[in-house]
Amino acid sequence: MESFIQTAFVSNPTLFYYLLLIPVISSIIAMGRNVVGVKSYGFQTPMLIVFAFLNGSGGIEGSLFLIFVYLISFFLKTYTKSFNLHYLPRIAVIVSLISVIFLIYFMFFFKLVNISSISPIEMVIYISISEIFITSMFKSTGNKVAFLMFFNTLILSILAYIVVLFIPQWFLLRYPEIDILFIFITIAFSRWKHLRFNEMIRFRSVINDMDKE
């Protein structure tokens, strides 16, 4: 049985590695939301970001790209306000413009960046994620709230990425049963009914007042 699994893994290690990583990253995101109270863009975005980091140029460059994409989205969203565009086409215009900006950037400055280390899938993820940024800018109340949400997502993704770095590919492929542990941790978090860490801070005045009655 064991050798059968190992043979399968060897046939396409990256595929199996990524599949095995999903429960690990899920667990971290669930903890971030329900125990710490990180307000991020749902589940899919941080997951995609972690895989983009993993697949491409790594966490530092990846974060810089993301911040860059966020700033351009913010700028373009504000700038296209006066053009009187419809909502969905407007997002399409912004996303297209971001890709053009990257295109120009890579064309003229490809010597500044280590262009061979940038994976195409990674760039596609960063650019298409801008839709989530723009939607959240429209829906959240105020720029500060929208930025905090982006920032939280980025931090959560970086944390998940760091954890993933500590679980190298060979290790996960050698001991895939680690996933079972992570799934149990996730289940525990999904039944967690205590205050989130940020709520303890938020409610501290009430909590501190409780015994004075």
Added chain:
Amino acid sequence: MNEILKFFVNQDRMLGRNERNLMYTLKYNLKDSRAIADNKLFAKRIFKKNKLPIAKTLGVIRKKEDIESFDWSKLPESFVLKPNKGYAGGGIIVVYGEDKLHSKEGNRVWVKQNGVKIYQSDLEKHIIDILDNKYSLGGTKDKAFFEERLKLLKEFKLLTYKGIPDVRVIVFNKIPVMAMMRLPTVASSGKANITIGAIGVGIDIGSGVTTGGVYFNKPIEIHPDTKSKIVGFRVPYWDQILEISTKAQIASGLGLAGVDIALCRDHGPTILEINARPGLGIQIANNDSLKERLERVRKLKFKSIKHSIKLAKDLFGGEIEEEIEEITGKTVIGRYVNMNVEVRKKNLTVLAKVDTGADSTSIDSSLAREFGLLNSFDEFMEYYKTQKHESKNIESYHLESILDFANYRGIARVNNGNGTSIRPRFEVTIKIGNVKKKTIVNVIGREELKFQCIIGERDLNDFLVDVEKKI
């Protein structure tokens, strides 16, 4: 160390999002009823069926073709445009009046809350955005609708910066458990939305009196923009608010509901919307745990709306006066109060009327005579008429025969309905409850005053006035 331990023991008494979702929303708010909360038009239909007050719907736009066929001429001068599935106040446009000068058929022009003009074409574009799900919860299919604009209640004028305040009542198991008033501010740009900077004010369920405010998670007592006091305010229509919110929760089928009620000048309490996942910041505004209150009503049996409200008042109505006094450090007084006046060791207790409309405290001339402050008001007036160009120092020897010169503090000109009247002013010591202070009072000539003393605003700083409190 002990403090930290205490914190961790006590923190579990609060209701957090995790517990709200697992133990209440998922358990008591079934999927069908949650749909009511997320769909404003559907909720309005249900409330209307149950004869609950709602704002009138002026028109619904379901698809883009409807914009063409919509009869714009039937819209009134002021209205609200809302996305059906919007949340946190997103995508709402409030129109205050029509710009008749520029308005013409086919392209009417209105004026928004901030005074900016808005054209019919702008509204059409906004509706298209709504139909493109720009503001909808989870990006689901949305509709746009027009609604009549609710008007600000006179009592709320000083409590809000533009917009209208609303009252959020959390109702669980057919019993109101906690309530909060939300006041728009400059930071919230006139919206009653806590997350963007509206003030949350805790309300005592028993009396409907506000207990304490929270602004950006910090406790406050004064509205940061209008500078008026927000604590100790009695919310009008309180019993009706409790009744409507309880009925709304029952009608919606939600087990735990946050009912938002606005008070309209024309229609009284009106339901704005109902929430299946009420926010938890209400605990900060009320400085109390929602979890403990929910636990207390979980197993109670429903008998009637009246019984529910009585239960709520008995269970959660605090000793409001003491509480307010504790929070604000101010004494609660009624409209009439026993006041002790002291001049040169002479003490008298008189029944005084509290008049927040008057600047300073006044006493009538008979009382002034009793204290030896002013022997005769008429004599003083005569003297004043002849000497009014002279300063008081020059003619002081003459004044001393008419009044108590040591306590005399010049005159006050008071504008009232009959023109300007002149009142001599004296320094006296007054004592209301346990608060003793030196102050300057005016003497009023007319003897027909119902009360010997009227307490003005200047001497009311240390008090909160509750109009229903007896002496």
